[in-house]
Amino acid sequence: MNPETDPSAPVLALSDLVVEYATRHGRLRSLDEATLSVAPGQIVALVGESGSGKSTLGMAAGRLLASNALHVGGRLSLAGRPVYGSGAVDGEPLRALRRDVLGFVFQNPVTALDPTMRIRRQMELACRGRREDRHERPVAELLQEIGLSDVSRVLRSYPHELSGGMAQRVGIAMALRRRPRLLIADEPTAAVDATLREQILRLLVSRCREVGCALLLLTHDLHAVAQHTEQIAVMYGGRVIEHGPTAEVLDHPSHPYTRALVAALPGAEKPGQRLEAIRGIPPVLHTACPGCAFAPRCPDALPECRSTRPVYAAVGGRKLTCHLHTGGTASRSAASARNGADRDPADDADRDHHGQGRRTAT
Ligand SMILES: Nc1ncnc2c1ncn2[C@@H]1O[C@H](COP(=O)(O)OP(=O)(O)OP(=O)(O)O)[C@@H](O)[C@H]1O
Numbered sequence: 377m378n379p380e381t382d383p384s385a386p387v388l389a390l391s392d393l394v395v396e397y398a399t400r401h402g403r404l405r406s407l408d409e410a411t412l413s414v415a416p417g418q419i420v421a422l423v424g425e426s427g428s429g430k431s432t433l434g435m436a437a438g439r440l441l442a443s444n445a446l447h448v449g450g451r452l453s454l455a456g457r458p459v460y461g462s463g464a465v466d467g468e469p470l471r472a473l474r475r476d477v478l479g480f481v482f483q484n485p486v487t488a489l490d491p492t493m494r495i496r497r498q499m500e501l502a503c504r505g506r507r508e509d510r511h512e513r514p515v516a517e518l519l520q521e522i523g524l525s526d527v528s529r530v531l532r533s534y535p536h537e538l539s540g541g542m543a544q545r546v547g548i549a550m551a552l553r554r555r556p557r558l559l560i561a562d563e564p565t566a567a568v569d570a571t572l573r574e575q576i577l578r579l580l581v582s583r584c585r586e587v588g589c590a591l592l593l594l595t596h597d598l599h600a601v602a603q604h605t606e607q608i609a610v611m612y613g614g615r616v617i618e619h620g621p622t623a624e625v626l627d628h629p630s631h632p633y634t635r636a637l638v639a640a641l642p643g644a645e646k647p648g649q650r651l652e653a654i655r656g657i658p659p660v661l662h663t664a665c666p667g668c669a670f671a672p673r674c675p676d677a678l679p680e681c682r683s684t685r686p687v688y689a690a691v692g693g694r695k696l697t698c699h700l701h702t703g704g705t706a707s708r709s710a711a712s713a714r715n716g717a718d719r720d721p722a723d724d725a726d727r728d729h730h731g732q733g734r735r736t737a738t
Pocket residue numbers: 397398399404405406424425426427428429430431432433442444660
């Protein structure tokens with residue numbers, strides 16, 4: 377079926393996407409053959425250390441990267457329409473695609489709003505040019521739904537008159553008012569008070585579910601991921617290195633980097649067990665990495681890891697980029713030995729771990 381008309385086709389699909397930034401020190405490779413797929417209505421977390429490429433991936437979805445960004449290779453499509461790669465849309469069709477399919481919620485809600493305009497006007501303008509204007513609901517109703525009580529005051533306010541939590545709720549309402557098919561939320565709770573984080577995330581996820589919008593949540597917060605998302609994609613060095621159902625991946629991480637991330641989680645330690653930090657520093661890539669970017673930090677590295685790039689491949693119900701899991705029988709047995717004598721990580725995803733021992737936020 378044509379991906380543009382097939383309702384089950386991915387709303388976002390990246391295949392081996394490579395993006396570099398031109399800098400004074402030469403090219404910096406920010407996405408290094410990143411592959412990811414988000415199905416309609418799916419709630420997906422994109423996690424990884426600072427600099428791993430999360431925001432670059434999020435902005436690439438709308439071809440909204442900084443002017444020094446260069447598309448070096450690979451493809452990206454939005455609701456079946458090519459945004460990077462052969463036949464990519466441009467000009468007005470690209471703008472229409474962004475308007476119809478994409479919404480964004482950013483880290484700092486106040487700076488994301490226009491400081492010179494009252495909230496009511498901004499919310500009205502948020503839908504300008506959308507094809508289904510006649511279906512739009514009154515802005516006051518939308519603000520009530522997102523839990524704001526003094527709606528008329530909020531509508532009369534300028535952004536600087538709102539608290540961070542209020543401004544983020546307004547940002548969410550504005551982004552979803554267009555009824556996008558995919559909302560990209562880049563660290564949406566990083567600037568709000570810790571006590572409001574949970575409320576804002578719950579609101580974001582529940583509103584996305586109500587309007588049938590997929591959510592790509594870019595975050596460092598694994599506890600929030602465990603609580604609110606269905607799928608987790610882990611990035612390292614500009615690649616997605618593990619992607620699968622959140623509960624399964626957090627309970628039984630397969631990739632050595634995901635294992636280290638989970639082990640470093642506050643609350644993951646057992647009584648008397650020391651909290652592990654991830655040794656080494658994240659990579660800054662100036663060229664394509666010849667092998668696995670995690671090799672210098674990986675406790676399980678195999679001889680081929682520094683010279684041969686692991687491919688992104690399906691292993692059971694997950695996608696993995698690691699020789700331990702996607703290599704030959706020898707590598708798979710090494711993985712089995714490291715994960716327990718009787719357990720091959722390739723089988724993890726085949727087991728039904730749903731709800732069993734799922735990690736919870738503290
Ligand atoms: N406009 C730019 N020019 C040069 N380098 C950039 C630019 N934007 C991002 N980078 C670099 O690209 C890499 C990936 O950055 P990106 O912002 O996508 O990472 P991130 O995972 O979102 O990090 P964080 O968690 O800190 O937000 C980093 O090394 C970053 O410094």
